[in-house]
Amino acid sequence: GAVVSQHPSWVICKSGTSVKIECRSLDFQATTMFWYRQFPKQSLMLMATSNEGSKATYEQGVEKDKFLINHASLTLSTLTVTSAHPEDSSFYICSARDELAGAYEQYFGPGTRLTVT
């Protein structure tokens, strides 16, 4: 089945630094990937749509300069949290759809827990 991986699974960084999170589709290609964040005991909130070869599309209220998204290839999207602050601490989850297979569902990665100290 379609598998999406994320790296790292957990990262701790100091306030003011930047952190990069990778999302890979392991056995399929995806021109579009999605990034979500999940605060403790809350639902997944869609942050942005990552588009291969073009700019990401951000949801309302998400700072594009803070959350940089790069979709460099058909199997890799990265999310960089720039100048991280403690309030950015959250669980970040990506997803992708096996477009060639005509799948309707998104396959979700296992998530990356970011803690900013």
Place this chain on the structure above:
Amino acid sequence: AQSVSQHNHHVILSEAASLELGCNYSYGGTVNLFWYVQYPGQHLQLLLKYFSGDPLVKGIKGFEAEFIKSKFSFNLRKPSVQWSDTAEYFCAVNARTGGFKTIFGAGTRLFVKA
């Protein structure tokens, strides 16, 4: 824009009780519907999905859901819950016309007493 409403935020049941979690969505077109489960400290798992056909869909772990188009609903059911069903349950929707962006409901936290 798509939206998903889950009516019950917290549900507490005893083992062997029946479960029904409500989910309503708002979208004018053809949608795909999902229920996901997230066990404590773990990542999302797909319980079941509906794309078309029989509106009663069966998923893993004895769960099922019924799509009622006229009510824009996709309620999750299980006839007899177990302690191990303690988890958070999310209803979600996407649509081809929305680029398959998957939008989640707020979630329902289920606690099953042993």
